[in-house]
Amino acid sequence: MEGGAADDALLVSLRSAVDAAPDDVPLRLHLAALLLERDRRDEAVTHIAAALQREPTSVQALALMRQAMSVEPPPVTSPPPRTAADDDVLAGLDEQLRDVVPPMFVEGEDEPEGDAHDVEVSNVRLGDVGGMEQVKERLEAAFLAPMRNPELRRLYGKSLRGGLLLYGPPGCGKTFLARATAGELGARFLAVSLADILDMYIGQSERNVHELFETARRNSPCLLFLDEVDALGQRRTNLRNSAMRGTVNQLLTELDSVKSDNEGVFVLAATNQPWDVDTALRRPGRFDRMLLVAPPDQTAREAIFRYHLSERPVANVDLRKLAKLTDGFSGADVAHVCDSAAERALIEASRSGSVRMIEMRDLEAAAKEVKPSTGPWFETARNFVMFANESGTYDDLLAYMRSRRLM
Amino acid sequence: MTVDPAAVAVSRAEAALDVGRPQEALRLLAPAFASGDSPSRAWCIAALAHLNLGDAHRAFEAAGAATTANPEGEWGHRLIAVSLGRLGRWQEAMHAALRARDLAPHVWQTHLQVSRVARALDDHQTAWQAALEAVRLGPDSADTHLNVGACALKSGDRAQAERAFREALRIDPNNVGARNELARLDLSGKQLGAAATGFFEAARMDPREEAARYNLDLTLRLFLARIAYVVMIGGWIGLQVGRGVGSGELNPSGARVGALIALVAAPTLGYYRYRKSVVGMSPQVRRYLMDRLRSLRLGICIAPLVVALILLVAVLPAPASAAVGLLGAAFFCALVARLMLWAERRWHRRSGKKLRS
Numbered sequence: 001m002e003g004g005a006a007d008d009a010l011l012v013s014l015r016s017a018v019d020a021a022p023d024d025v026p027l028r029l030h031l032a033a034l035l036l037e038r039d040r041r042d043e044a045v046t047h048i049a050a051a052l053q054r055e056p057t058s059v060q061a062l063a064l065m066r067q068a069m070s071v072e073p074p075p076v077t078s079p080p081p082r083t084a085a086d087d088d089v090l091a092g093l094d095e096q097l098r099d100v101v102p103p104m105f106v107e108g109e110d111e112p113e114g115d116a117h118d119v120e121v122s123n124v125r126l127g128d129v130g131g132m133e134q135v136k137e138r139l140e141a142a143f144l145a146p147m148r149n150p151e152l153r154r155l156y157g158k159s160l161r162g163g164l165l166l167y168g169p170p171g172c173g174k175t176f177l178a179r180a181t182a183g184e185l186g187a188r189f190l191a192v193s194l195a196d197i198l199d200m201y202i203g204q205s206e207r208n209v210h211e212l213f214e215t216a217r218r219n220s221p222c223l224l225f226l227d228e229v230d231a232l233g234q235r236r237t238n239l240r241n242s243a244m245r246g247t248v249n250q251l252l253t254e255l256d257s258v259k260s261d262n263e264g265v266f267v268l269a270a271t272n273q274p275w276d277v278d279t280a281l282r283r284p285g286r287f288d289r290m291l292l293v294a295p296p297d298q299t300a301r302e303a304i305f306r307y308h309l310s311e312r313p314v315a316n317v318d319l320r321k322l323a324k325l326t327d328g329f330s331g332a333d334v335a336h337v338c339d340s341a342a343e344r345a346l347i348e349a350s351r352s353g354s355v356r357m358i359e360m361r362d363l364e365a366a367a368k369e370v371k372p373s374t375g376p377w378f379e380t381a382r383n384f385v386m387f388a389n390e391s392g393t394y395d396d397l398l399a400y401m402r403s404r405r406l407m
Numbered sequence: 408m409t410v411d412p413a414a415v416a417v418s419r420a421e422a423a424l425d426v427g428r429p430q431e432a433l434r435l436l437a438p439a440f441a442s443g444d445s446p447s448r449a450w451c452i453a454a455l456a457h458l459n460l461g462d463a464h465r466a467f468e469a470a471g472a473a474t475t476a477n478p479e480g481e482w483g484h485r486l487i488a489v490s491l492g493r494l495g496r497w498q499e500a501m502h503a504a505l506r507a508r509d510l511a512p513h514v515w516q517t518h519l520q521v522s523r524v525a526r527a528l529d530d531h532q533t534a535w536q537a538a539l540e541a542v543r544l545g546p547d548s549a550d551t552h553l554n555v556g557a558c559a560l561k562s563g564d565r566a567q568a569e570r571a572f573r574e575a576l577r578i579d580p581n582n583v584g585a586r587n588e589l590a591r592l593d594l595s596g597k598q599l600g601a602a603a604t605g606f607f608e609a610a611r612m613d614p615r616e617e618a619a620r621y622n623l624d625l626t627l628r629l630f631l632a633r634i635a636y637v638v639m640i641g642g643w644i645g646l647q648v649g650r651g652v653g654s655g656e657l658n659p660s661g662a663r664v665g666a667l668i669a670l671v672a673a674p675t676l677g678y679y680r681y682r683k684s685v686v687g688m689s690p691q692v693r694r695y696l697m698d699r700l701r702s703l704r705l706g707i708c709i710a711p712l713v714v715a716l717i718l719l720v721a722v723l724p725a726p727a728s729a730a731v732g733l734l735g736a737a738f739f740c741a742l743v744a745r746l747m748l749w750a751e752r753r754w755h756r757r758s759g760k761k762l763r764s
Contacts, residue, residue, distance in 0.1 A: 194423075194431065197426075198426075198431075199419070202415065202419065230426070230427075383610070386614070387607070387620075387691075388611050
């Protein structure tokens with residue numbers, strides 16, 4: 001307690017000193033460092049920014065700014081969990097009141113009130129994603145850091161408009177990464193699948209899109225994840241149906257947030273076919289940043305193998321060796337390898353009549369049988385990289401494909 | 408108000424097809440078929456989905472079911488014609504296309520289909536008449552103009568073909584077919600650079616379009632073959648002069664002049680001939696073509712051409728005793744390069760045939 005009071009006194013005197021000598025950068029940075037130690041990030045950021053204004057190349061200031069940007073998100077405040085005792089009490093009250101006070105109005109068999117879309121709380125964090133360090137780093141820098149630091153965002157005049165488009169071959173974990181991003185932000189997760197998108201094209205399509213964004217706003221902070229966004233944001237020139245064009249236009253309006261406030265709504269989209277996404281959707285303020293989610297690297301494959309084998313009877317499995325054997329496999333392919341290996345063991349067990357564990361030989365044989373499903377995707381991607389990359393949209397894909405000798 | 412699940416399923420499937428998900432469309436159609444009273448439209452969408460998936464047999468079956476459900480619906484008959492065309496059964500396709508046209512003579516798509524089938528059957532008159540009727544009924548469709556261009560090309564009217572392709576491009580600037588056909592006109596007019604740029608543009612519009620890429624690669628091969636030809640002819644002339652044809656004595660100075668002609672004059676003339684094409688080539692096309700040149704197969708073909716050029720350079724300072732021999736070797740290498748490029752191009756054309764089929 002005494003220490004805390006002394007600290008406060010130190011901060012007060014340092015603030016006075018900074019006010020007296022606003023151009024003293026070391027003094028400002030010292031104050032900012034102390035503020036960061038005490039978790040007063042917003043004030044610290046203000047001082048670091050002021051220091052950077054005076055000395056834009058200051059290494060210490062930049063380091064402090066990075067530190068301020070990479071802070072953990074505030075814990076999600078949620079109501080205390082209901083206990084069995086609470087339930088008992090409520091159930092008892094219901095029981096007692098049922099006969100005494102009849103309901104005022106009786107509704108028909110309409111759908112219950114509430115959001116048409118399922119909003120869930122994501123418990124997954126980026127730390128739960130095995131490997132894929134590069135993707136996680138880019139996700140952190142391009143999306144998470146600005147989202148977590150409202151003060152910094154205001155300082156640099158960065159609006160929350162716009163989102164990030166994840167792209168890559170199917171089955172490589174784009175949805176899982178989106179879920180983990182929601183977990184990192186402490187936000188609710190609202191996923192829109194292809195089936196939802198197709199439903200939007202039926203009936204009042206514009207209203208359906210608007211309702212989707214309204215649901216996200218009502219559940220703010222919320223990460224709205226548009227899976228297979230190429231279906232929703234299909235190039236309007238490809239669409240024959242005018243109602244579908246209206247849907248795309250409405251999506252653009254919602255993203256631009258001219259009429260509505262998108263504060264607290266983070267939009268993330270994923271697609272296997274980024275080339276089919278309407279260019280209007282990729283303009284600044286919309287999905288202006290793209291992130292390649294390539295097939296999992298060796299560490300990630302190890303983690304995926306571990307996950308899929310954890311509930312199965314396995315013996316002497318060398319995960320590292322398996323991961324090396326399955327270079328270029330997607331997460332879905334790895335899962336398929338595990339299923340095939342289990343199937344082999346099962347068939348052998350049923351033939352011999354004696355149960356045995358899934359062994360390394362089963363997994364190795366399965367890995368040889370399963371062909372990476374990402375091949376056709378890279379074949380198509382190759383043509384787009386070669387012919388339609390004037391603006392450098394697919395530069396990261398080009399670099400990846402060159403590094404893997406896929407070009 | 409009750410909602411018909413079959414109608415909802417069909418609407419969903421249509422939407423799925425429109426956003427490029429034929430597999431999903433087929434899956435979504437299941438409730439429509441399960442109702443037992445499958446509407447003709449559902450079968451038509453199924454046929455279209457199968458066509459998009461490249462399964463003409465199943466498309467034919469689905470289109471047949473559509474016509475059974477509604478014999479008076481033109482769409483089903485038209486889809487039968489498309490499916491049979493894909494299967495190479497053109498006579499039967501014509502029968503179905505004519506039936507569709509008779510059912511809906513006011514629909515331009517029916518005339519277009521008749522024209523396409525007639526073109527495949529080399530029935531130029533029917534193809535022309537149907538093509539013009541399709542344009543009359545659907546003047547704002549790029550497809551109708553594209554078809555007129557194709558008919559004109561088949562009957563050798565290049566000017567009309569070009570006009571029609573340009574009109575198709577004006578209506579739909581992203582029409583890959585029209586862009587590709589215009590580039591093909593450039594290719595047949597020996598404008599290799601313009602053709603390459605056109606094919607590249609078509610491939611850029613839709614990189615999944617294999618025809619444009621195939622044609623672009625073909626253009627590169629033709630260009631290389633011409634270079635080899637020019638070097639070969641230059642070398643042959645030099646060799647004749649160097650061997651002293653007529654006088655019977657070796658003429659090293661003549662050989663050097665011949666080498667110089669092959670090295671400088673012939674490429675200069677070639678450049679003069681193709682200057683517009685080469686200068687007009689966009690940097691992306693050049694980069695792509697350079698990338699292709701690095702491929703193993705083309706690399707092997709080009710190697711003797713490069714050797715021929717090196718030998719031609721070596722002729723200039725070479726002693727009199729070696730000049731004629733070097734020139735002869737250069738001529739031989741250019742000849743080998745020309746033959747290898749010819750063989751490689753034939754191999755490349757085979758993959759083009761597969762593409763057309």
